[in-house]
Amino acid sequence: MIAIAYALPSILVFATSALLVLVGAVGVIVLKNPVHSALSLIMTLFGVAMAFVAQSADFLAAVQIIVYAGAIVVLFLFVIMFLGVDRREAVRVEPLVGQRAFAGVGVFITTAGIIALMARSHWVTGPPAVSSGGVAASTGSGNVRELGTAVFTTYLFAFEATAGLLIIAVVGAVLLARRERSVTPEEGLA
Amino acid sequence: MSSWMAAADPLYAHGVSWAVLIILVIRLFIAFGVLMTAVIFMIWFERKTISDMQSRIGPERWGPFGLLQTVADGIKLIFKEDLIPAQADRFVFKLAPYLVVVPAFITFAIVPVGGTMTIAGHTVQLQVADPPMGILLMLAMSGISVYGVMLAGWSSGSKYPLISSVRASAQMISYEAALGMTIVTIVLATGSLNTHDIVTAQAHGIWHWNVIRLGIVPFVVFLIAITAELNRPPFDVVESESELVGGFATEYSSFRFAIFYLAEYINTITMSAIMVTLFFGGPAGWAPPIPHFKWVFPIIWFLLKTTIFAFSYVWFRASLPRFRYDQLMDLGWKRLIPLSLGWMLLVAGFLISRAWGFLMGALVLFAWFLLLRAFDLGATRAASDSSVLATVGERPIPGPVLRAMTDGEEQ
Numbered sequence: 001m002i003a004i005a006y007a008l009p010s011i012l013v014f015a016t017s018a019l020l021v022l023v024g025a026v027g028v029i030v031l032k033n034p035v036h037s038a039l040s041l042i043m044t045l046f047g048v049a050m051a052f053v054a055q056s057a058d059f060l061a062a063v064q065i066i067v068y069a070g071a072i073v074v075l076f077l078f079v080i081m082f083l084g085v086d087r088r089e090a091v092r093v094e095p096l097v098g099q100r101a102f103a104g105v106g107v108f109i110t111t112a113g114i115i116a117l118m119a120r121s122h123w124v125t126g127p128p129a130v131s132s133g134g135v136a137a138s139t140g141s142g143n144v145r146e147l148g149t150a151v152f153t154t155y156l157f158a159f160e161a162t163a164g165l166l167i168i169a170v171v172g173a174v175l176l177a178r179r180e181r182s183v184t185p186e187e188g189l190a
Numbered sequence: 191m192s193s194w195m196a197a198a199d200p201l202y203a204h205g206v207s208w209a210v211l212i213i214l215v216i217r218l219f220i221a222f223g224v225l226m227t228a229v230i231f232m233i234w235f236e237r238k239t240i241s242d243m244q245s246r247i248g249p250e251r252w253g254p255f256g257l258l259q260t261v262a263d264g265i266k267l268i269f270k271e272d273l274i275p276a277q278a279d280r281f282v283f284k285l286a287p288y289l290v291v292v293p294a295f296i297t298f299a300i301v302p303v304g305g306t307m308t309i310a311g312h313t314v315q316l317q318v319a320d321p322p323m324g325i326l327l328m329l330a331m332s333g334i335s336v337y338g339v340m341l342a343g344w345s346s347g348s349k350y351p352l353i354s355s356v357r358a359s360a361q362m363i364s365y366e367a368a369l370g371m372t373i374v375t376i377v378l379a380t381g382s383l384n385t386h387d388i389v390t391a392q393a394h395g396i397w398h399w400n401v402i403r404l405g406i407v408p409f410v411v412f413l414i415a416i417t418a419e420l421n422r423p424p425f426d427v428v429e430s431e432s433e434l435v436g437g438f439a440t441e442y443s444s445f446r447f448a449i450f451y452l453a454e455y456i457n458t459i460t461m462s463a464i465m466v467t468l469f470f471g472g473p474a475g476w477a478p479p480i481p482h483f484k485w486v487f488p489i490i491w492f493l494l495k496t497t498i499f500a501f502s503y504v505w506f507r508a509s510l511p512r513f514r515y516d517q518l519m520d521l522g523w524k525r526l527i528p529l530s531l532g533w534m535l536l537v538a539g540f541l542i543s544r545a546w547g548f549l550m551g552a553l554v555l556f557a558w559f560l561l562l563r564a565f566d567l568g569a570t571r572a573a574s575d576s577s578v579l580a581t582v583g584e585r586p587i588p589g590p591v592l593r594a595m596t597d598g599e600e601q
Contacts, residue, residue, distance in 0.1 A: 062326035
């Protein structure tokens with residue numbers, strides 16, 4: 001294991017963010033009302049953003065809040081409000097036979113995998129992982145610059161591929177939503 | 191760690207001591223106090239100015255020129271009964287006002303109010319916080335304040351607030367895209383996300399201000415988008431009295447309503463300040479060479495510029511009629527987003543070289559032309575006589591859909 005002397009503030013920040021993430025994540029599953037679940041998902045996202053800030057990945061933290069909390073969960077809420085599912089869900093029904101057992105096995109494998117990885121490898125990011133990457137530490141915004149350089153040089157193809165994927169998704173969504181149907185005027189006016 | 195923090199704020203240059211901590215707390219309290227006082231004056235200023243524009247007198251009873259009217263209104267509001275509707279989701283109903291007001295306060299933290307001053311050997315930036323994410327904090331916070339509005343409407347358990355909140359969230363998210371694009375343009379030209387750096391880059395005279403350096407277009411887009419983001423007239427379809435009673439805050443009373451009101455005016459002031467920061471050099475301006483008081487003049491310049499924008503919001507409200515909802519969405523998606531995106535590419539091109547700039551300009555013009563042609567085709571197209579897709583403004587909403595949207599399951 002990596003031996004790092006953590007300062008008290010770092011521990012406090014980590015504990016707070018971990019608490020936010022875990023309480024939020026449990027809340028998403030446990031709460032009965034979908035809107036409350038969405039709110040608790042926002043709490044999780046804030047916890048993750050806080051962990052990013054603690055790793056001095058400020059840009060990621062900001063994007064985390066702008067994109068996930070600011071747009072995607074709003075979209076969830078939108079769907080919840082529009083479709084009127086903001087009421088108690090019937091959790092006893094199983095659409096797929098034996099899905100609980102499969103889910104349990106999946107959770108076990110994932111958790112065991114994560115624990116095994118954390119125990120046996122060195123990719124766990126301690127405090128020095130991001131912040132002391134050479135020049136980045138000396139300038140306040142060097143972090144953002146390095147991230148931008150990496151995305152637009154080394155990982156340009158992946159970046160552009162993602163952009164293409166998103167465009168395809170948007171075009172597909174528009175195509176599906178703007179389906180033209182012929183109806184009588186009375187039906188439309190109702 | 192200490193070198194990184196020193197880059198963020200010169201206050202931490204010599205480590206964190208009790209003096210630094212006290213300065214931090216004082217700075218925080220001053221910012222808070224100034225903001226609250228500014229809100230009181232802003233409400234008075236708006237009412238008085240609008241009265242003038244409409245040939246009325248406006249508030250005049252409390253204090254000189256009616257200056258204490260806002261204080262009286264505030265005290266009255268606090269002593270009113272605090273109602274929670276029977277259908278309300280009580281927890282979310284209570285939470286929503288804070289989701290609006292907290293981001294409003296946090297956003298002001300990144301505004302550089304003045305230059306730097308020296309207190310007891312410490313260099314102090316006249317700015318509450320200067321995080322490395324800088325101006326992105328503003329976008330993040332405006333993303334969070336959407337929740338307050340959205341959940342306030344939903345948790346009221348009442349139909350008009352719900353319609354209002356759906357409108358509000360759609361509007362705020364739509365205009366955030368154009369807003370983000372103009373901010374990207376500024377960040378490209380500055381080369382930094384920090385508000386402090388953005389201001390410093392504009393400090394060398396009026397020709398370096400972003401409003402002129404980037405061409406007037408980003409500023410215009412930003413002004414329109416930020417007005418829509420604030421839900422202020424002429425984009426206040428969220429609380430258009432003739433359609434939606436009082437908008438998302440209809441069911442709120444007493445202190446909770448006061449919080450919404452407070453947040454609205456804090457946001458107005460903050461966004462005026464952000465506009466000054468991004469486009470008009472922030473506290474930059476001529477300072478007479480008076481020893482020991484040099485730090486005062488940037489603050490005066492900043493306040494002066496911010497007041498001009500605060501006035502312009504009041505002016506908009508008094509002179510412009512409200513947009514219809516579909517017009518508002520058209521403006522956001524079909525005009526502002528392509529315009530700001532194209533302008534960003536243009537600026538990026540000119541930052542590389544003149545040739546690239548002109549090439550980019552030609553490409554952007556071509557793209558805009560294609561887009562306009564597409565809009566034209568889309569607006570006039572009719573697949574058949576009985577096509578359900580009429581122009582958005584003329585399309586009737588089917589009765590059952592409307593009823594399901596507003597009444598929920600009670601039918």
